[in-house]
Amino acid sequence: xxxxxxxxxxxxxxxxxxxxxxxxxxxxxxxxxxxxxxxxxxxxxxxxxxxxxxxxxxxxxxxxxxxxxxxxxxxxxxxxxxxxxxxxxxxxxxxxxxxxxxxxxxxxxxxxxxxxxxxxxxxxxxxxxxxxxxxxxxxxxxxxxxxxxxxxxxxxxxxxxxxxxxxxxxxxxxxxxxxxxxxxxxxxxxxxxxxxxxxxxxxxxxxxxxxxxxxxxxxxxxxxxxxxxxxxxxxxxxxxxxxxxxxxxxxxxxxxxxxxxxxxxxxxxxxxxxxxxxxxxxxxxxxxxxxxxxxxxxxxxxxxxxxxxxxxx
Amino acid sequence: xxxxxxxxxxxxxxxxxxxxxxxxxxxxxxxxxxxxxxxxxxxxxxxxxxxxxxxxxxxxxxxxxxxxxxxxxxxxxxxxxxxxxxxxxxxxxxxxxxxxxxxxxxxxxxxxxxxxxxxxxxxxxxxxxxxxxxxxxxxxxxxxxxxxxxxxxxxxxxxxxxxxxxxxxxxxxxxxxxxxxxxxxxxxxxxxxxxxxxxxxxxxxxxxxxxxxxxxxxxxxxxxxxxxxxxxxxxxxxxxxxxxxxxxxxxxxxxxxxxxxxxxxxxxxxxxxxxxxxxxxxxxxxxxxxxxxxxxxxxxxxxxxxxxxxxxxxxxxxxxxxxxxxxxxxxxxxxxxxxxxxxxxxxxxxxxxxxxxxxxxxxxxxxxxxxxxxxxxxxxxxxxxxxxxxxxxxxxxxxxxxxxxxxxxxxxxxxxxxxxxxxxxxxxxxxxxxxxxxxxxxxxxxxxxxxxxxxxxxxxxxxxxxxxxxxxxxxxxxxxxxxxxxxxxxxxxxxxxxxxxxxxxxxxxxxxxxxxxxxxxxx
Numbered sequence: 101x102x103x104x105x106x107x108x109x110x111x112x113x114x115x116x117x118x119x120x121x122x123x124x125x126x127x128x129x130x131x132x133x134x135x136x137x138x139x140x141x142x143x144x145x146x147x148x149x150x151x152x153x154x155x156x157x158x159x160x161x162x163x164x165x166x167x168x169x170x171x172x173x174x175x176x177x178x179x180x181x182x183x184x185x186x187x188x189x190x191x192x193x194x195x196x197x198x199x200x201x202x203x204x205x206x207x208x209x210x211x212x213x214x215x216x217x218x219x220x221x222x223x224x225x226x227x228x229x230x231x232x233x234x235x236x237x238x239x240x241x242x243x244x245x246x247x248x249x250x251x252x253x254x255x256x257x258x259x260x261x262x263x264x265x266x267x268x269x270x271x272x273x274x275x276x277x278x279x280x281x282x283x284x285x286x287x288x289x290x291x292x293x294x295x296x297x298x299x300x301x302x303x304x305x306x307x308x309x310x311x312x313x314x315x316x317x318x319x320x321x322x323x324x325x326x327x328x329x330x331x332x333x334x335x336x337x338x339x340x341x342x343x344x345x346x347x348x349x350x351x352x353x354x355x356x357x358x359x360x361x362x363x364x365x366x367x368x369x370x371x372x373x374x375x376x377x378x379x380x381x382x383x384x385x386x387x388x389x390x391x392x393x394x395x396x397x398x399x400x401x402x403x404x405x406x407x408x409x410x411x412x413x
Numbered sequence: 414x415x416x417x418x419x420x421x422x423x424x425x426x427x428x429x430x431x432x433x434x435x436x437x438x439x440x441x442x443x444x445x446x447x448x449x450x451x452x453x454x455x456x457x458x459x460x461x462x463x464x465x466x467x468x469x470x471x472x473x474x475x476x477x478x479x480x481x482x483x484x485x486x487x488x489x490x491x492x493x494x495x496x497x498x499x500x501x502x503x504x505x506x507x508x509x510x511x512x513x514x515x516x517x518x519x520x521x522x523x524x525x526x527x528x529x530x531x532x533x534x535x536x537x538x539x540x541x542x543x544x545x546x547x548x549x550x551x552x553x554x555x556x557x558x559x560x561x562x563x564x565x566x567x568x569x570x571x572x573x574x575x576x577x578x579x580x581x582x583x584x585x586x587x588x589x590x591x592x593x594x595x596x597x598x599x600x601x602x603x604x605x606x607x608x609x610x611x612x613x614x615x616x617x618x619x620x621x622x623x624x625x626x627x628x629x630x631x632x633x634x635x636x637x638x639x640x641x642x643x644x645x646x647x648x649x650x651x652x653x654x655x656x657x658x659x660x661x662x663x664x665x666x667x668x669x670x671x672x673x674x675x676x677x678x679x680x681x682x683x684x685x686x687x688x689x690x691x692x693x694x695x696x697x698x699x700x701x702x703x704x705x706x707x708x709x710x711x712x713x714x715x716x717x718x719x720x721x722x723x724x725x726x727x728x729x730x731x732x733x734x735x736x737x738x739x740x741x742x743x744x745x746x747x748x749x750x751x752x753x754x755x756x757x758x759x760x761x762x763x764x765x766x767x768x769x770x771x772x773x774x775x776x777x778x779x780x781x782x783x784x785x786x787x788x789x790x791x792x793x794x795x796x797x798x799x800x801x802x803x804x805x806x807x808x809x810x811x812x813x814x815x816x817x818x819x820x821x822x823x824x825x826x827x828x829x830x831x832x833x834x835x836x837x838x839x840x841x842x843x844x845x846x847x848x849x850x851x852x853x854x855x856x857x858x859x860x861x862x863x864x865x866x867x868x869x870x871x872x873x874x875x876x877x878x879x880x881x882x883x884x885x886x887x888x889x890x891x892x893x894x895x896x897x898x899x900x901x902x903x904x905x906x907x908x909x910x911x912x913x914x915x916x917x918x919x920x921x922x923x924x925x926x927x928x929x930x931x932x933x934x935x936x
Binding site: 133136139147180181182183184185190193249252253256257260263264265266358359360361363367368371374 | 437439445446529531583584587588602603604605606636637638639640642643646647649650652653813816818819
């Protein structure tokens with residue numbers, strides 16, 4: 101197991117380097133002058149030039165890149181051009197809310213997706229199956245911003261059941277729960293679809309296998325056959341999918357957080373990019389990439405735990 | 414289990430009990446920081462007015478200077494020395510008494526080159542600011558500045574606490590600010606929210622406030638909501654009590670809602686215009702600039718693009734602004750495409766086979782730089798359509814705000830789109846028409862010795878009449894030369910909960926709620 105984790109970690113290094121390169125490329129390639137951003141719109145050209153020299157922006161690109169790598173190696177992500185706060189403190193403040201949003205989304209959507217997928221498999225061809233699959237297709241196809249706006253329109257405006265602006269507080273407080281409900285619901289709705297579809301096909305496949313037939317022949321009750329012998333084995337590909345989808349959720353969170361004005365990493369990244377706050381944008385991209393790598397690592401480990409064949413070299 | 418689930422669902426769905434005297438104000442963007450000398454955004458002024466005080470205050474009529482932390486002031490005959498007598502009952506949020514030393518420190522820091530304040534010029538040509546005694550400040554200028562008192566009413570003139578500035582260093586205005594305003598800094602999360610709480614000791618509000626302190630509101634949350642539809646429904650559903658950032662298209666709906674009241678003030682001095690870089694061949698001929706002014710129907714644009722929620726502009730500053738030259742009222746260029754075509758024909762600009770006019774090898778195809786986004790998108794496209802009618806093919810090039818400021822400092826374009834706040838005619842004219850301000854903010858390259866002389870005379874005038882006469886003359890010169898194409902004056906529109914007493918919007922720097930002293934729930 102340790103070898104597997106180590107292998108995966110080693111593979112992550114070039115990925116991380118690629119992300120750092122991409123993050124740095126942002127600074128060089130996209131239009132916008134960090135010195136002007138820092139100086140403000142009414143600054144004189146002299147002030148802008150002084151800031152450019154101070155920031156080292158007039159040095160060769162390669163020199164700038166190696167200096168950037170050096171700073172990253174020291175854990176120095178710099179300061180936000182806009183707020184002058186350290187990037188680490190800005191990211192630190194946003195990681196908590198995004199983690200809460202992920203938890204709040206996954207905690208209900210994974211069990212529900214698996215349950216719906218299993219029901220669809222068990223009642224294959226029935227109206228229930230078709231209804232669940234139609235729901236899944238809708239979840240996969242509808243853009244996240246549309247789901248967000250519909251939820252705001254109906255739940256927030258028409259029925260006035262839940263707030264739709266900002267974060268009310270930590271997840272364990274009532275205000276925090278009320279504020280996170282709609283963003284978590286929006287994200288969850290796009291998550292259920294793929295999970296339910298994968299669970300359905302996987303369960304269908306497993307239910308045809310010999311060990312399931314044997315379990316039935318032994319006289320086990322149908323729920324026991326499905327839950328213990330069918331679902332358990334069917335979950336292996338579902339775990340992979342959940343891992344991959346959790347990564348994509350981070351992308352969905354960018355939109356969701358922006359629409360619900362939820363102060364997470366996604367909204368921070370969008371705000372930083374739109375305001376040409378390059379150090380912060382680089383930091384946010386780095387964190388999102390690290391999260392993606394970490395999720396994949398966890399999936400690999402879980403996969404190995406669920407299916408010992410994976411550990412075999 | 415069922416009961417538990419039901420209880421949890423009901424508890425989640427129930428709206429939280431509204432806590433007394435707390436409001437959420439939604440707005441579009443945040444400021445980059447809240448250091449009064451470094452932050453120039455309207456978003457900064459909105460909060461700084463609530464967190465701090467200025468020496469003098471501007472009445473909502475936008476003309477009358479009233480006391481602030483200075484209860485009175487004298488100006489020397491030569492206009493070079495202002496002596497401010499401070500109130501003795503002003504305290505910062507941490508309980509420290511405000512003295513003349515704090516005022517001297519604040520102004521000195523504002524103009525100190527080390528501070529790199531982009532608005533240092535607004536403090537005048539400061540020779541020294543000293544504390545004569547504990548509550549008397551002597552403000553010495555090297556040359557008179559007739560608008561000094563108006564400039565001192567702005568958020569840049571906020572009196573700060575030197576101990577606080579030195580203690581916070583680079584983080585001043587980022588992690589805190591110890592001000593003497595009606596509210597105190599609690600917490601700022603950049604791009605998300607600023608939370609401020611009532612300054613309990615506050616009792617020194619300017620005389621024009623119904624409530625001179627302490628504020629009625631205990632806590633205010635300035636929440637950033639970038640999405641305009643979300644801001645609108647936030648006010649409709651009571652998730653925000655007040656905002657001045659609702660789209661024009663939503664105002665009719667908000668006016669119809671029984672829970673919302675929409676308040677409008679036309680004394681807002683925020684003007685949108687397109688300027689001409691007058692030394693470019695395409696627009697160097699005054700006849701072309703005049704024709705362009707006559708070709709555009711600002712009234713129709715205000716109706717069609719902004720649902721009648723803005724005031725069409727024909728003057729370069731609002732006609733309600735201090736020192737507006739009323740003799741120009743009847744000579745302003747208004748929509749008359751026939752006259753525009755006649756002027757161009759007469760000036761020798763002939764239409765080609767494609768309908769575009771040209772003369773001496775110069776085709777009337779001005780390049781216009783504008784800000785990317787829906788507002789300038791629709792404005793510039795509308796202007797483009799009007800200009801096509803007179804044989805001018807305007808080429809629109811839109812840039813993101815982060816890039817646009819840099820591009821607008823170049824000589825690459827013929828026309829540009831801009832909007833700006835001002836407190837008076839002189840404020841606007843000194844910023845845009847001084848030759849020393851080329852290439853930015855004088856992006857027109859307006860280089861006229863007479864204008865410079867008159868602006869200097871207005872700036873250093875020792876009496877109101879001389880100042881008004883000088884600025885009036887400048888207004889006449891630049892209007893005659895058709896240096897700009899004025900588009901519209903944006904009024905101040907505030908959408909507020911019907912549960913609040915009706916606010917009187919203040920228009921200083923577009924910060925409609927000003928000090929927040931008059932924000933109050935109805936009894």
